[in-house]
Amino acid sequence: MAVTIRDVARASGVHISTVSRTFSAPHLVNPNTRSRVLAHAEELGYRPNRAARALITGRTYNIGLIVADIANPFFPPLIKAAESQARKHDHHIFVADTNEDAALEEEVVRALAKQVDGVLLVSPRMSNTLIEQLSREVPLVVVNRQIAGIPAVVMDVARGARTAVEHLTALGHRHLALLGGPRGSWTSREIRRSAAATARTAGAELTIIGPNAPTEFGGLTVAQDVLRAGATAVLAYNDLMAIGLIEGLMAAGARVPADVSVVGIDDIMLSRLTRPKLTTVATPTAAAGRAAVDMLLAHGDDRRTTAHIHLQTELVIRDSTGRGPGPHSPADPGDVNAPEGVAS
Amino acid sequence: MAVTIRDVARASGVHISTVSRTFSAPHLVNPNTRSRVLAHAEELGYRPNRAARALITGRTYNIGLIVADIANPFFPPLIKAAESQARKHDHHIFVADTNEDAALEEEVVRALAKQVDGVLLVSPRMSNTLIEQLSREVPLVVVNRQIAGIPAVVMDVARGARTAVEHLTALGHRHLALLGGPRGSWTSREIRRSAAATARTAGAELTIIGPNAPTEFGGLTVAQDVLRAGATAVLAYNDLMAIGLIEGLMAAGARVPADVSVVGIDDIMLSRLTRPKLTTVATPTAAAGRAAVDMLLAHGDDRRTTAHIHLQTELVIRDSTGRGPGPHSPADPGDVNAPEGVAS
């Protein structure tokens, strides 16, 4: 049915090994022969079977990409960038969604291991130990997690969280809440650590709420907790939770940002479009996707590339944060509230 | 390095064919032998190499999924559902993003053909002829396109467009605009055909604007065209364009829905969260992803499954549509505008 190397060999009157070399070691074949073979290959529509090739060479030209939830708007830009970068290097991408389930992550890595050159683990939920173990079975690049000896791309959320908390305390907020992310999230721990340290320095109180599902619903359901805690400003694990929280706060009669300020993390497309527009910490997701693919492909060359790439984050101030009850720092503009802010 | 069938055979003291049969034809091997082999396989961490198996059986247990733009929020829920459904049947999914480029679609299908059992072509931009040709090289299931002889999953956008236009004319709008989608989109043509027919029946005028990029920016840039045309209601090819259009209209000083009503299509998550909340035609994207995978997997059994599955759409009335200048149908509630509608 499909055209194989044998068909091309027969048509060109050469041995299959010559056809093989025409594609994988062109300098070893006579230019005349080569062009004849290429012509016949073209005519027959021949394409080397990558799986067959991989059987011998060990290179599949495939990459596995494992994410917690494709439908979470944080991931698609990363997937898109990774796919595009991979294809630039003639690689294809397997995408798997683990539904925030650590056990499933392990299973999928193992299932994919044999048919990929490496796996990108984005925001994994499983333990470091397990990741280290898996990295002995298949080349791994981890995004949003730091593990000694494992190549990683991390976004500097700690700095992002610090900037966000400083923004809030500068606005005069003295009682902050932090909505934690899912259990097992390195990012969530980083944020908590950094936010706690920054709040302490600023002399502000910080109530931790969570872990929570990193979804709109996860934010929606803790609105009452935030109000009950008496916080006037909230930093959420991600934008989705921040948006859900705002919905929940409004439903409870609280105004954002007049009564409660909310900051998200990620700067997903949504954040510009909700009302009030969300103040958030922008994370370079596309760059992370590209960098992770690059690391994985470089990995093949020198075995022990265990570098960690750090990507900067940036606070984007929009309309969901405003003055708190305390004195605000004059350095910070007081009227960050948008004129088109939601009606009170 | 990796453990192969030979390692398991050696450990179990049987021939490799017995190990092979233990996994792919268990009824042919003695229960005692089988359990012994399984025990050793488990212990060694053996997993059959799917690529090697595929070489002989022709079944890869992989599926290709080709979309125009992963970052377009319409696609992720579909991808997620397809991936989940595929994994339920022990298949993995290659995801490729073609950036709305028809030529790239063809290239990717061909590149993937040898290592998948079939390809899901979601909202393809290439020609029917080319799709027919490709379907002779690899099993294809098309989503959002109808081609005789090719299995397809289509969402009934024609009906959705009709319902949307009827909604608008019932509100008293007499001059409508339609924002077309990208060139090559079957959905876009369906919408146009249906909207035109419905508008004619209702005696309303319909201005067609497009083709356009199916993005927020694509909607934003045609806001002026809409105003210039004098339309008081707009049906957009998708929610993203509708949202961009609303931004553009507001920037130009027009109020939504007071001056112009806007209806989108898709009901992406965003649509509930923007202000005003978007009236839109909900399309069953997750169901489409599942159905497409099911069709592809069934395809293997009886060769000529060329059924077309039709999925229903539904108009979701929110806050972006309101009364037009003409008489409105009493059957239609007049006060669809939300109380929290954007300030005038």
Added chain:
DNA sequence: GCCATTAATGCAAGCGGTTGCACAGCTGTC
């Protein structure tokens, strides 16, 4: 108790390629 079945396993070819090695023909050197 003999023969035809049947059950369980081994053997080996082959899926579509790659690659180390052998070999033939040509070139250039002395």
Added chain:
DNA sequence: GACAGCTGTGCAACCGCTTGCATTAATGGC
């Protein structure tokens, strides 16, 4: 003109696995 050294190609083994066929042992019918 003999020989070393290329260059270009063919040969055959092999990657990890499946599968038709052969082989052997055990079973059952009469």
